[in-house]
Amino acid sequence: xxxxxxxxxxxxPPTDPYEVGREKIRxxxxxxxxxxxxxxxxxxxxALGHPDVIAPPTFVFAITFKAAGLVVADPQLGLDYSRxxxxxxxxxxxxxxxxxxxxxxxxxxEAIRSMAGNEVIxxxxxxxxxxxxxxxxxxxxxxxxxxxxx
Amino acid sequence: xxxxxxxxDVEVGTELPARTFPVTRATLVQYAGASGDxxxxxxxxxxxxxxxxxxxxxxxxxxxxxAVRVVTDWVGDPGAVAEYxxxxxxxxxxxxxxxxxxxxxxxxxxxxxxxxxxTVRVDLTAKSAGQKVLGMSRAVVRLA
Numbered sequence: 001x002x003x004x005x006x007x008x009x010x011x012x013p014p015t016d017p018y019e020v021g022r023e024k025i026r027x028x029x030x031x032x033x034x035x036x037x038x039x040x041x042x043x044x045x046x047a048l049g050h051p052d053v054i055a056p057p058t059f060v061f062a063i064t065f066k067a068a069g070l071v072v073a074d075p076q077l078g079l080d081y082s083r084x085x086x087x088x089x090x091x092x093x094x095x096x097x098x099x100x101x102x103x104x105x106x107x108x109x110e111a112i113r114s115m116a117g118n119e120v121i122x123x124x125x126x127x128x129x130x131x132x133x134x135x136x137x138x139x140x141x142x143x144x145x146x147x148x149x150x
Numbered sequence: 151x152x153x154x155x156x157x158x159d160v161e162v163g164t165e166l167p168a169r170t171f172p173v174t175r176a177t178l179v180q181y182a183g184a185s186g187d188x189x190x191x192x193x194x195x196x197x198x199x200x201x202x203x204x205x206x207x208x209x210x211x212x213x214x215x216x217a218v219r220v221v222t223d224w225v226g227d228p229g230a231v232a233e234y235x236x237x238x239x240x241x242x243x244x245x246x247x248x249x250x251x252x253x254x255x256x257x258x259x260x261x262x263x264x265x266x267x268x269t270v271r272v273d274l275t276a277k278s279a280g281q282k283v284l285g286m287s288r289a290v291v292r293l294a
Contacts, residue, residue: 024184
């Protein structure tokens with residue numbers, strides 16, 4: 001069943017702040033095997049001009065995807081999450097995420113369309129810090145496969 | 151923000167050092183914990199096969215994180231990445247054989263975007279088992 005086009009443009013309330021911890025950044029960097037000292041060594045990060053250790057570029061997805069879950073789980077939208085795969089992901093950074101950031105995400109449904117029997121939904125997540133400054137925009141494309149293919 | 155590569159030293163066609171990133175089942179368990187993505191297709195072989203996958207597959211976001219390392223290792227400062235996007239075209243299949251899979255990544259400077267901002271676009275290619283696993287994989291990075 002086609003998703004309701006009237007959901008395009010809908011914006012969901014901002015998430016509660018997520019506090020970025022330096023040990024969480026370290027854990028993420030270790031998980032992707034990335035030894036860049038900017039992720040773990042405050043002095044190394046400062047030498048690059050950052051006020052504190054920064055997170056790897058894709059770290060913020062954990063936060064934005066959780067926020068996109070608000071959209072995905074919206075019973076009115078009616079997306080069957082068991083059929084959803086991640087199609088595309090883009091980030092546009094104003095600045096890198098860093099330790100101590102308290103980040104909120106505001107998700108908006110940018111587009112809904114049907115393609116070859118799939119339902120494709122584009123979600124924009126705007127990430128702001130505690131001061132209200134924009135940090136990063138995450139664009140997530142989810143593809144819901146049709147039920148009969150399961 | 152201190153990139154170690156100078157904008158003036160780069161031209162369209164400049165190749166970044168290619169890298170190969172191994173991924174095993176243990177890698178996926180570790181990434182699941184670090185990222186909070188516990189979808190069983192990334193660690194439960196029985197579940198993965200039941201939903202039609204050949205085997206456990208790597209998180210697309212793990213592949214995306216690995217691919218951009220070609221850019222961040224080259225430029226030195228991960229904070230120099232201004233934009234980064236990918237399309238997930240094929241899964242990285244990770245067999246339970248102790249060896250796992252390899253993600254092979256190369257990158258080329260595809261365009262010099264803005265002389266004042268010193269930004270370039272790097273196009274990335276990521277392959278596993280001979281198949282392209284990311285499409286439209288592009289990063290915009292600010293150089294020194």
